[in-house]
Amino acid sequence: MLGRSRKRHIAKTITWRFVGTLDTILISWFITGDLWAGLKIGFAEVTTKMILYYLHERAWFKINLTKAGIIRESRVRHIAKALTWRTVGTLDTMMLSWIITGNPLAGLKIGLSELLTKTILYYIHERVWYKVNYGLKD
Structure with a gap:
């Protein structure tokens, strides 16, 4: 049976991938002018990003920086x-x-465009999940 934390991480992976894929499709379509290219890029990322995100x-x-006094469960941790x-996601994109x-220029433009949109979207995603108790130990 999966541990609670793993269930949580799988749920976070799925919700983030939905948001991230939609963002990738729209940005790719805008930059290339080709909806089909946007769809292919977005859906190709589904597999790679799910694995990388998990x-x-x-x-x-596993990184417990709280004990070291470096990063608590806080906005700083979510920003980090x-x-x-x-960084990982942009290189993959x-x-x-x-x-x-x-x-290669299209790849660079799409990746760099996502830096801003995805960083903001990911921060919001982390804040929402911080308030959700699903998969946390009692």
Whole structure:
């Protein structure tokens, strides 16, 4: 049986992927002018990002910076998580966009555009999940 924290991380992965995929599709469509390219990029990311996001969640769960007095469960931790995730996510988006469009400049533009939108969206996602008790131990 999955532990409560793993159920939570899987649920967070799914909700974030929905938001992230929609953002990727819209940005890719806008930059390339091609809805089909936007859809291919967005849906290609579903698999890679689900795996990468789950691993990111597990890594942050195992990192206990509270005891070291560095980062508490707070907005600072959520900002740090947003920045580390965005680095991983942007590199993945840039590579997939380049491969799908065949254009490294399109990959760069799409990845850089997502830096702002996804960082804001991820921070909001983290704040919402911080208030949700699903998967937390009693």
